[in-house]
Amino acid sequence: MRRDYDVAVVGGGLVGAALAWGLARDGQRVVVLDEGDMASRASRANFALVWVQSKGLGMAQYMGWTVRSSDAWRQLAQDLRAQTGLDVCFERPGGFHLALGEAELAARAQRLKRLHNQPGAADTSVEVLDRAAVERMLPGIGPEVAGGSFCPLDGHVNSLRTLHAFHKGLHLLGADYRPGHTVHDVVPAQAGFRLMTSRGEVGAEKIVLAAGNANMRLAPLVGLKSPMQPNRGQILVTERAAPFLHYPLVTIRQTDEGTIMIGDSREETTDETMLDLSIAAVEADRARRMFPALGKLNVVRTWSGIRVMTQDGFPIYDQSERYPGAFVVGCHSGVTLAANHALVLAPMIARGRLNADLVGAFSARRFDVAKVA
Amino acid sequence: MSAGANPYDVAIVGAGPAGLGAAAITAGAGLTTLLLDENPTPGGQIYRAVTTTPLKERSILGGDYWAGAALVAEAQASGAEIVGGATVWSLDASRELAASWAGTSRFIKARRVILATGALERPFPIPGWTLPGVMTAGALQTLLKSSGLVPDGRLVLAGTGPLLWLFAAQLLRAGARIEALLDTTPWANYLRALPHVPAFAISRYAAQGLALRREVARQVEVVSGVTRLRAEGQGGLASVAFAARSGERRLMADVLALHQGVVPNVNLAMAAGIAHRWQPAQLCWVPVLDAAGNTSIDGIAIAGDGTGIGGALAAEAQGRLAGLAAVAAVAPERLARVPDRQLLAQALARAERGRALLDQLFAPPRWSRLPEGDTIVCRCEEVTAGQLLEAVGIGAMGPNQAKAFLRCGMGPCQGRLCGLTVTELISKARGVAPAEVGYFRLRPPVKPITLAELAAMAHTQRAVAAVVRE
Amino acid sequence: MLRRLLEEGQRVRLTIDGKPVTACVGDSVAAAMLSCGLRYCRTTPISGEKRAPYCMMGVCFECLVTIDGINNRQGCLIEVREGMRIDTQLGRRTVE
Incomplete structure (x- = not known):
């Protein structure tokens, strides 16, 4: 078989591109096999938060992993800028989750309590603030805002520029990026793998499946599994405005360009070609109730995107036992975890071994345990 | 204004020659007809301000312009509800329109929709x-x-x-x-x-x-x-x-x-999910239509320059034919009240005569469609041809990845002023046909609306459940 | 940069950047600005470059101006009214 590459990464979104970039920096000969221009691409539809608070209810290790990536993001942003000249505008001013009304605030406080009562929970310094405390930091909140939670580790980034930077970086590192190469089949071979794509065959010693929800289909081909449960989210975005919102919220943030993104809907559907304008109306309404001044802004675009979501919402990182050298990497938070993927996970894959202390909890074997229990 | 529960027989978007012709037919046949246009007065671009222009000296604008006055009068007399200053910013496959006028947006249902959104300059x-x-x-x-x-x-x-x-x-x-x-x-x-x-x-x-x-x-x-x-x-x-x-x-x-030259204004149709194809003779995207003018979405037709450039008289004939098709679909018993299809088809054929020569003669040259270097491609986001080619060089196969990398097409005009350039530049750089390169994926709102207007629209139970979580 | 062929139209009074001017009933805001000698109507939110109305048919968004205190309105689609306040749109709009 042809073994042109050390590693073939399947998927050129934020997860695949971050891993490929990390692998290429590690000296690996990398090929990235990606879909075409119209692919369902969460990396082009996400909310761009680097987010810590509220992550990890049901798996304390995920909290620690998230905090670690959030801490590493500044380094990643510096490295990308030094290499590509692109400023991905990472900022970590802390972030809010606002509650409209006392009932929402109580529910929020309860959820955070459950999260932090878990054994092994990481310290995120999240605190629940009353209205007066919120208003000191976020002037302009509407009368219905009862309070909210604030976590100083939360931040955001320009995720589209991050995708651009990874791709530019891959190019500069001499990695081979092949768009329009949808992978149909993966065949384990003597020493490595053969990948059958819509534009021919590619051989590599190792493979990394980073194909988002398509990991569900691809993982079993190499003795892995990746149970997914995708859902749809919708986002609206306004025209550019002068700086007005100095902290990101889980549902509203102002980008470095000045546009204001509003989002965080969730529906059990996977058709991203259409969207539900009533959902956009509810999102707009809540945004306006949080910040009445937003009402005057023009909404210039809306979009829907399919979230990459594992069945329990936590990352899946595994190496195949039957076919060593085959890895699967899938998670919802491709932006938040990009620093870990590029700086921590990629070197592990390059060495051919996932460090169980760091990422053992994220093996898909946990789904077997759940079934037995 | 009819409520959503009481839909119009026909909703027409655009009060240029095609929209006016369509409305004259459908309202004339007694169908409840809503004709929406973004401009304050009917006429579209070709008959712009034909009812209000201060230039009463007819020789200046010429006879072809003033012919529009009769068409406007016919549509106004037909009983169609004509709303000016109305921006249609969404259309979906269930034939639900979202439109904004007088500071309020509303959903409008229609049994048939005729898009007559015309053309814009290349x-x-x-x-x-x-x-x-x-x-x-x-x-x-x-x-x-x-x-x-x-x-x-x-x-x-x-x-x-x-x-x-x-x-x-x-x-x-x-x-x-x-x-x-x-x-x-x-x-x-x-x-x-x-x-x-x-x-x-x-x-x-x-x-x-x-x-x-x-x-x-x-x-x-x-x-x-x-x-x-x-x-x-x-x-x-x-x-x-x-x-x-x-x-x-x-x-x-x-x-x-x-x-x-001018090219079809495709934004609303594409955002509705209507299939389009590349038209090599006119170097633009046109909707895929069947012989009766129907699009890939049931009950939505397109007439006029939005189907490919044919000029005002062809647009008017296409509009009338689309109106006739709507009458046939909604109230076939009223077909006796409308003009003969054959006559309209002949008028269309007459109007289309000579178009092939115009397409060839006035095909814009490559140098003025394919800019280089620091020349701006996307005016809204100030993206240059050089930046676009660099994005293609690192693997952007089409307009959507290029848009993600550079924001071209992401501004308020939503690609109207750069979309064709982006497709053609990528096509040239990759050495593949424009049809293979494709176009921006367009979404509503196709024109900006205020957040307050959007917020005031109906909140379904399903929508609330999708957004409000702990 | 434009002149009026006919001067007999009914006039409305408005201000552009605080300066009182007149326009004709039926003029769009963009037409009124150009007829009053303005060369540009906005600066872009990116480079700050000056821009002027380009298409006059609602598709290019170059004619964005502030009308009666509301930012980023399409001047070519809105007709002038007596007493209207029109202001050049400088860069990004504000949120107030």
């Missing part, structure tokens, strides 16, 4: 095309029609296509002065157009077109075979530079009017 991305003082010829023509305004100071016209000559003639009749008309029609186009001469010769365009050229050429310096056109100036237009047979030239100018 992007003309030359160096300096964003400078104040550079406008489209159509824009200046609108100012002439609506307000009786003409350029003051040194005016240069540049480009190719019938509208450029018509506008030049209108300006001259109005007493305006034109420094020069820079004709960018490539010599090769004349050869390519030759086979179509017989059909053209018997069309209405032939005599008219030649007469216009003579009228203009008598009074204005016409420079043929112009290439390397640039607008120059700091913070505003100061001069126009170009190459011609006689060599490089530079003209001082206060206003530059650019035009290289």
Whole structure:
């Protein structure tokens, strides 16, 4: 078989591109096999938060992993800028989750309590603030805002520029990026793998499946599994405005360009070609109730995107036992975890071994345990 | 205003020739008809302000313009509900429109939808095309029609296509002065157009077109075979530079009017999910239509220049035919009240005669469609041709990845002024056909609406459940 | 940069950047600005470049201006009214 590459990464979104970039920096000969221009691409539809608070209810290790990536993001942003000249505008001013009304605030406080009562929970310094405390930091909140939670580790980034930077970086590192190469089949071979794509065959010693929800289909081909449960989210975005919102919220943030993104809907559907304008109306309404001044802004675009979501919402990182050298990497938070993927996970894959202390909890074997229990 | 529960028989978007023709037929047959247009008064771009123009001296704008008055009157008398200043910003496969007027957005259901959203001028991305003082010829023509305004100071016209000559003639009749008309029609186009001469010769365009050229050429310096056109100036237009047979030239100018044809305005149709295809003769996207004018979505038809450029008379005939199809679908018993299909089809055939020659003759040259280097492609986000080519170089196969990398097409115009350029530049860089490159994925709102307007729209239980979580 | 062929139209009074001017009934805001000698109507939110109305048919968004205190309105689609306050749109709009 042809073994042109050390590693073939399947998927050129934020997860695949971050891993490929990390692998290429590690000296690996990398090929990235990606879909075409119209692919369902969460990396082009996400909310761009680097987010810590509220992550990890049901798996304390995920909290620690998230905090670690959030801490590493500044380094990643510096490295990308030094290499590509692109400023991905990472900022970590802390972030809010606002509650409209006392009932929402109580529910929020309860959820955070459950999260932090878990054994092994990481310290995120999240605190629940009353209205007066919120208003000191976020002037302009509407009368219905009862309070909210604030976590100083939360931040955001320009995720589209991050995708651009990874791709530019891959190019500069001499990695081979092949768009329009949808992978149909993966065949384990003597020493490595053969990948059958819509534009021919590619051989590599190792493979990394980073194909988002398509990991569900691809993982079993190499003795892995990746149970997914995708859902749809919708986002609206306004025209550019002068700086007005100095902290990101889980549902509203102002980008470095000045546009204001509003989002965080969730529906059990996977058709991203259409969207539900009533959902956009509810999102707009809540945004306006949080910040009445937003009402005057023009909404210039809306979009829907399919979230990459594992069945329990936590990352899946595994190496195949039957076919060593085959890895699967899938998670919802491709932006938040990009620093870990590029700086921590990629070197592990390059060495051919996932460090169980760091990422053992994220093996898909946990789904077997759940079934037995 | 009908409530959503009580839908219209027919909703028509756009009150130009196609929309007016369609409304005249459907409302005339007794169908409840809603005709929405973004402009305050009906007429579209071609019959812009035909009911309100201050230019009462008919010879200035010409007989073809004033013919629109009768069509507007017919539609107004038909019983159609005509709403001006109404922006349709969404349409979906269930034929639900979202439209904004008088500061409020509402959903409107219709049993049939006819899109008559017409055309817009093809992007003309030359160096300096964003400078104040550079406008489209159509824009200046609108100012002439609506307000009786003409350029003051040194005016240069540049480009190719019938509208450029018509506008030049209108300006001259109005007493305006034109420094020069820079004709960018490539010599090769004349050869390519030759086979179509017989059909053209018997069309209405032939005599008219030649007469216009003579009228203009008598009074204005016409420079043929112009290439390397640039607008120059700091913070505003100061001069126009170009190459011609006689060599490089530079003209001082206060206003530059650019035009290289018109292309379908596809944003609403594409955002609705209607299938489109690349039309190589007109170098643009057109909707995929069946013989009756139906799109890929049941109950939605497109008529007029939005289906491919055919001009005002063809648009009107297409609009009437689409209206007739709507009557046949909604209330076939009323077909006796509408004109004979055969007659309309003949009118359409007459109007389309000669179009093939115009397409060949006025096909814009490659240099004025495919900019290079620092020339701006996306005006909203200030993305240059060079940046776009660099994005292709690192793997952006199509407009959507390029948009993600660079924000081209992400501004308020939503790609209307850069989309064709982006597709064609990527096509050239990759060496594949535009059809393979594709286009931006468009989404509602196709025109901006305020957040407050959006927020005030209906909140379904399902929508609330999808957004409000702990 | 534009002149009026006919001067007999019914006039409305408005202000552009605080300066009192007149326009004709039926003029769009963009037409009124150009007829009053303005060369540009906005600066872009990115480079700050000056821009002027380009298409006059609602598709290019170059004619964005502030009308009666509301930012980023399409001047070519809105008709002038007596007493209207029109202001050049400088860069990004504000949120107030």
